Amino acid sequence: MPFTVPARPPVRRLLPVAALLLVPVLAACGEDDPEETAATPTPSTPAASDPTSATVTESASTPVETEPVPVVPAACTLITGDDVAKAMGVAFEPAEQGGGATSEGDLDWQSDNCSFEAEDLVEVSVKLTFPDDFTKGDFTCPMPSDINGVVEPVDDVAGADQGWWKVSNPPNFAGNLRACTAEVLVEVELDYEDGVDYEGDPRQQAAQLAQLVLSNLQG
Template sequence: MRLRRLWPAALIALTPVLAACGDDDNEPDDDATEPSSQAPSPTEAASATEEPTQATSEPTSEPPAADLLPAACDLITGDDLAKAMGITFGPAEPGGGTTSEQDLEWRSDNCSFEAEDLVEVTIKVTGPSDFVKGTFGCSQPSEIASIVEPADDIPGATDGWWKVSDAPPLEAELRACSATANVEVEMEYEDGVDYEGDPRQQAAQIATHVLNNLQG
């Protein structure tokens, strides 16, 4: 009786198992194929740590402030005029303007008072920085249709001028000058009005009051 040789069949049965094991060894490793993080280059590291630059500006120097004088209406009141002229005046009216004489031009801060149907009085205050043409000083007013004479006896002033119209109605101007400011007192009377007192002395009293207040 002959025995069958069975080992070749067993070997054949094991072949698929070995093949499967071989396939598992050839599969790619997910962990091995993941891209690794790269360290930043020196240039990138420097850019990341570099702080943003801030623009700096040099402090600008401001021009020196011009001499500032008080407003004309802060230097005199209607009651002050009433004491000087013996007339009751209405409320103050602030204003300003520019005067041109010969080669000079200057600005002024003005304050006007009116006694109805009698007279209007305007006080003008000018400082050195208000001269826009020419040099600050005590210029002589124009003599057109008027009489002009020096007025160097005004308390508080170093120089001055008195100007009065040469025909009615009376229009007069006193210019009182100091080292720091010029004060002008203008009087314009209504036609046909008989004024009391001496307009020149009254204007000088008003100008002195303003000059004293400018001195503080």
């Protein structure tokens, strides 16, 4: 008797259903983490400073200190015609201010002069020389040349550290007294007219005038 294979019950196709069930799972796995996908805030850039609003501090300028320039007095401010008249015993005309230059040996210097004249008798010149007035050689108290006269040291002028007195050879008489300190050279020149008989002691008279000038320089 022939064997008949029983018919298999029909198989339901579940594949589409299974695929549909996997869709939510895949969708859930494919979603990004909300914390990771959140936009990262961009750091703010500091605003550039406004150059017009910046405060500029200017340093106060420091004044440059300069050494004061010493004031050199003029000869005519240190002695008057009355002073000369008192020392010499005669009246003099008003003072005449001037300047001069002297050259002796290796030294050259300039001077500020103040001259007084007693007409037909004598002319008295007071000369001031300071260290800066030496244009050749160092400041010193130079001994006058004795070629045409007699020179002797002077140590009796108050206020002077060193001094010299020169008297010319006869018959014309002229005297020159120099009295010096470390700051100034004072000269007193006496130039008598030819043939004049002079009274008093010219050396002492010149020393008296030099001493007065040195005293007035000290103030």
